[in-house]
Amino acid sequence: MNDFFNPKMAAQQERMARTEDMMRQRSKHMRVLSPKSGEKILELGSGNGIFARELAERVRPGGEVIGLDPSEAILEMARHIYPQGEFIQGDAQDLPFEDRSFDAVAAAQVFCFLKDVDQALAETYRVLKPQGRVVILDTDWDTLVWRTRQPELMARVMDAYKAVYANAYLPRTLPHRLSQAGFSNIKVKSFVVLNRGLGEETYARQSIGFATSIMEGSPEFSKEEQTCWLEDQEQLERNGDVFFSLNRYILSGRK
Template sequence: MLEFDAQTAQLLDTAYQGADVTRRRQASFDALKPSPDESILDVGSGNGLLTAELARAVGPKGRVIGVDPSGDMRQSAIRRCREFDWVDIVEGSANHLPVADATIDKAVSVQVFEYISDISSAVKEVRRALKPDGKLVVGDIHFDSLVWFSNSPERMARMLAAWDNHFAERTVPALLPPILKNAGFAVESVHPITVCDHQLKPDGLANMMMILMENYAVANSYLSQEEASKWAEEQRNLAAEGSFFFSVTHFVVSARKI
C-alpha cells in the first residue's frame, strides 16, 4: 500500500488542486448535489479539498464529517477546513465509520475504494450510516483503462505491475454496481471522466503519478533506482519532443439507499 505520510500529503496537497484532479472531484460533487443544511460524510477525506467544498455548499446549519485513517492527511484537512465550525475531521475508515446509524443524508468517496480490500463491507458500513433514501457517490479509476505510451513497453509494463501492488483493487468501477445492489442500493448512474494528455503538465495527473510511482517502485524494491529513473526520464524526454501520451478513465458511481 502507498503510505500517506507527511511528504506524500504535501505532494497530493499541491497536485490535487490541478485541473485534472479538480475535474474528477467536481464530478463527484455534482453527482452528490449537496444542499443547504444537509449532513454529508466524506469517506477518505484526505487533505480536505472536497470536504471544504461540501462545507460551503451545506452552510452553517449543515454538517460535514471527514473520515480518514491518516494522521498527516487529517491535519492537512483540519487546516483547510478551520473556518467551518460545522466540519469535523475524525479518524476512521470506510469499514469503520465513527457515526451513528441512519444519521447521514449523503456520503461521498473519491479514489478511496481502490485501497479497500473488503469493498462489500465498506458499502454496507456506509449504508448503515445513511438515512433512508440517502445517497452514496463513489469515484474511482478503472486501471484497465490506462494507456501510457513508451518506447520501452517492457519497462512500462514492469512499472505498471509494480504500481498495481499499491492498491487492493484496480477495477473498482466494474465491481461496484453489483456490490451496491446486493447491499441494498439502487444504482442511479455510472459516469466516466477521461483524462487524456499529450503534454506532461506540471499540475497534471500523469506528472503526479510519475512521482508517486517512481518513489513507490524503488522504496518497495520492485524496480531499481536506475530503472525507475530511466522510466521517468523517458517520459520527460517524450514530452519535450512532443511524443507524450497518457489517458485514463475515472468513473463516478451514484446510488441511493433503498
C-alpha cells in the first residue's frame, strides 16, 4: 500500500488540484462553507486530502479538520499528500462520531455514489452541532453538453459514464431531501464548468480519461469504438471545435 501512492502520483494530484477548473470548484465550495478559526469540520469523501489541507488553514488556530473516506487506498494517498491531516476510514451512511461533534460537514462529488442518500443526510444531521452547516457539491449529469461527431457512440459512452453513479441526477432532489432530514435555510448555487479545449488542465481532459477507462473495462465497447471515440475528440481539438459544458451545484443547509 505504501508503495502505491508514491511521490510521482502525489505530484500528479497536486498538479490536478492547481488546474483552473479544480481551483475554481474548491474556491466556490469554500466560499459557501465559510470556515472559521476554531471550528471542527468533517469532510466526507476526503479523496486526495487537498481540500482538507486548505480547510485546516482556515480553521487555525484551535480548529480541526477530519477527512473520512471508505477506501483505505484513497486514505493512504491523502496521508501521503497531507501528512499532518487526520484521515479515517468510514462510511458516510454510518458515521463513526458522537452526536453534535462538528460545526460543519462538507462533501464534494460524494453523495452521488451513495446507495442511501437519506441515511447519509440523517447521519450528517446527527453529528452536527445545533446551527451546524452542511455544504454539498454535486453534479446533475443531464446538464452535460459535450461536442461530438459520433452522437450514437457518445450516447452509449455517456450511459456507461452515468452508470458509475448511484444517482447521476442528485442535485434536483437534494433540496427536498435536505428538508426532510431536518435542515433549514436551504440554499442552492450553481456554476458552469466550460472548456473550449482539451488541455491537460481542463476538466474535459479528465473526463476523457475517465470515459476511456470505463470503455476499456466494459465488454460493451470494442477496441475500434474506443479508438473512434477518442480520435473524434482529438480531431475536434485540432479543429478548435471542442465544447464541454457541465453544471455543478452547491447545496447548503443548517441544523
